[in-house]
Amino acid sequence: APDPRTGAVLGVPPQAGHAAPGAPPGPGAVRPGAGGTGRSCGSCRSGMIDKDGYCEHCGHAQPRERDHMEHELPGVAAVSDRGLRHHRNEDAYAVSAIALADGAPATVAVVSDGVSSATRPDEASAAACAAARELLVTALPQGEDPREATHDAIMRAAEAVNSLAAPARGPLQHDPHRHENAPACTIVTAVVTGDLLTVGWVGDSRAYWVPEDRSTQPARLTEDDSWAAQMVAAGLLSEAEAYADERAHAITGWLGADAYEVEPHTASFHPDRKGVVIVCTDGLWNYAESAELMAEVTPPDARTRPLECARQLLAHALDGGGHDNVTVAVLPFPLAPEGAGSA
Template sequence: MKMSQNPQETALSKCPGCEEPLEPGDLFCGACGYDLSAVPEPPQDHPTIAMAVPAENGAAAAARTPAARPAAVRFDEPGGSGDFELAAPGAAPGVAPASTPSAEASAPAPDPRTPAAELPSTPPAGTKLCVACRAGRVDNDGYCENCGHAQPRERDHMEQELGSVAAVSDRGLRHHRNEDSFAVSTTALPDGSPAVVAIVCDGVSSASRPDEASAAAASAANEALLESLPRGTHPQQAMHEAIVAASESVNSLAEEPGQAMEHDPHRHRNAPACTLVGAVMAGGLLVVGWVGDSRVYWVPDDRTNPPARLTEDDSWAAQMVSAGLMNEAEAYADERAHAITGWLGADAYELEPHTASFKPDRSGLVVVCTDGLWNYAESAAEMAAAVPADAQLRPLHGAQVLVGHALDGGGHDNVTVALLPFAVPPQGAGSACGNT
C-alpha cells in the first residue's frame, strides 16, 4: 500500500474510543473528540498463506513442515511454490535436468500424508524402469507397473560393432516385432591370422515362433564357426558344418520332450523356421553360405569396378528364372516371388546347404542382409549405390545408413544387415576358387 502524505481520512464506521457512528471524512469523533488521524494505518500488503491442516490429524500436520518438502525444490527462488504439494519433483527452477534422469530424481515425490508403511521402496540396483514415466518397474510381460506403458522390446532395434565387422537389425515400419537375428564375431586361425564372421537370419513369419528360430540359428552357426576355425578347419567346410548346426538348433525348437527326431515334413507342420546367410573372411578367402533368400553382395572399394551378388535365392522367383520360364524382372514382380523353397526348420525339405568360396583380388565391402534390405536395393548395382562411400572405414555407420535406406523405402519387413570390410593381404591375388 502506498503511504499518503496528508492526514488520513478515516474509513472507520465507529469511533475507536466510544464506538459512536462516524461519517466518512471525519477527522475527529463528534461524541468524544477522538483524534481519528492517530488510528494506526493498516499494514502493507504482504499476506501470509496458511496451509490448511485438518485439526484431527496431528501427525499429518507435523509432516507438513518445510523440512518435509522435497529437497530439490528451492522455495526462496522465483517459481518455487509456497505449498509443497504443488511443487514438481526434480531440479530446482532454473536448473537444467541431467541428460539421463535417475530413478530418484524422476520419480514422483511421495505424499507426506501417506503412512510410511505404504510408501514404495527404492527399486534395487539393476531394476528395469519404465522408459515413459521413469519410475515404475517393468513386469515380466513388458509393461510398466506404474503407468501401464508397454516397453520397447530389445530386438526392435539392435546394433553391434566388433572390430572390423558391424551389424544393425530393425523391426521396420510394418511388423509388430523383429523376427530377424544376427551374430558377428572374430577369432584367430591356427597361424594367428584373424577370421571374421557374420551370420544373418530371417524368421519365417508364416511359421510359429520365427523370432526364436532366427535367434537359435544365428547363435548356433556362430558358435560352430568359433569352434571349428581355430582348429584349422577349412572355412568353406566350417561354414557347411555351421549351417548344419543351425538347422539342428532350429529343429530342436519343434521337438517335444522325450521325442526322437524323425525327419518328416508333415510331422511338424508350422514348426519354427528361418533362413540363414553367413560370411567368413579368413586367410585371404571370402566364404559365404546360405539357405533361403537372404543374400550376400560384394561392393568393391573402387566403384569403377562392378559389384556382384554372391548368393542365389532358394525362392519361387529364382526357380522360375533358373527354369527359363521367366526373366528376373518378371519373376520378382510376381506376388509369389518371395515364397521360399529352402529354409531351416523341422518341416523343411531335405536341402544341402549352399556354400561358395572366393579369393578377391581387391579390397571391398561384404554386405550380408535379409530381404528387408534387398527389397529396396535388389540388383548388385542398386545395393552398391545405397552403400555410403565411407562404409569401409565406418562399417557401423554404413549398416545404419543401409537400414535407413530400407525404412525410407517403406520398411515393409524387418531389416538386418552386416558389413565386413575386406582388405586384400599382401599375397592375396587370385580368383574365385569354387562353390557348391
C-alpha cells in the same frame, strides 16, 4: 585377446546385470522380487512392466530389446531393426572377430530371418545365429577349411532350429505332418580369412560384394532358395516378371523341423581388390535388389566405417517404407591385423 567363443549372440536377450552399489535403477532395470517382468518403465521410471510389455503405472508400451540392435568389432559391424510395419523383430545376427591358428585375423557374420508364418520365428533366427557362430569360431581357429566349416555351421544351425519344435506325443508322433508350422528361418553366413571370402546360405537372405572402386563390378554372391529364383532358373519368367509376382518371396529352402531336406549352399571367392561384403535379410535387399543398386546405396567409405555403412543401409530401407525387419552386417575386405571378440 578375449576368447572368441564367449560374448553375446544378438537375438538372445541378455541376463540382467548388476548396478553399482547405490546407483539408481535405469530404464528397464530389473527390480528383485517385483511382479510382471521385473523391469521398470523407461518413460515414467516408477511403474513396472507387465508380461505384455506395458507399464502398469503410465500405460506406455516399452521397446523390446530386439527392436534395434547394433554392434561393431574389428573388421565387422551389424545392425538389426524391427522396421516400420512389424510389431517385433524376427531377424537376428551374430558377429565375431577371431584369430586363426597362425595368429591371422578372421571375421564371421551370421544373419537369419525368422519365417513369419511359422511359430516362434524370433526364437528360430536367434537359435540359428547362436549355433552357426559357435561352430565357426571353434572350427576356424583349429584349421578347418572355411567352406567345410560354413557347411557344418549351417547344419548345426539347422539342428538348433529343429530342436525348437514341440515333441509330438501319442498318435501324433507318427503323423508325417506333425512338424507343420514348426519354428523356421533362413540363414546366410560370411567368413573373411586372409585373401579368401566364404559365404553360405539357405533361404533368401543374401550376401553381396561391393568393391571400394565403384568403377569395378559389384556382385551378388548368393542365389535365393525362392519361387522367383526357381522360375527365373527354369526360364519360365524374366527376373522382373518373377519378382513382380505375389509368390516371389515364397522360399523353397529353410531351416526348421518341417524342411524337406537342408542342403547348405557354399561358395568361396578370392577378391583381387578392396571392398566390403554386405550380408542382409530381404528387409534390406527389397530396396536394393541388384548388386548394382546395392553398390549405389553403399557409402564410399564403407570399408573404413562399417557400422556407419550398416546404419546408412538400414536408413535406406526405412526410407523406402521399412515394410519388413531389416538386418545387415558389413565385413571389410581385406582385414587389418587387429584383435578378436564376439557380439
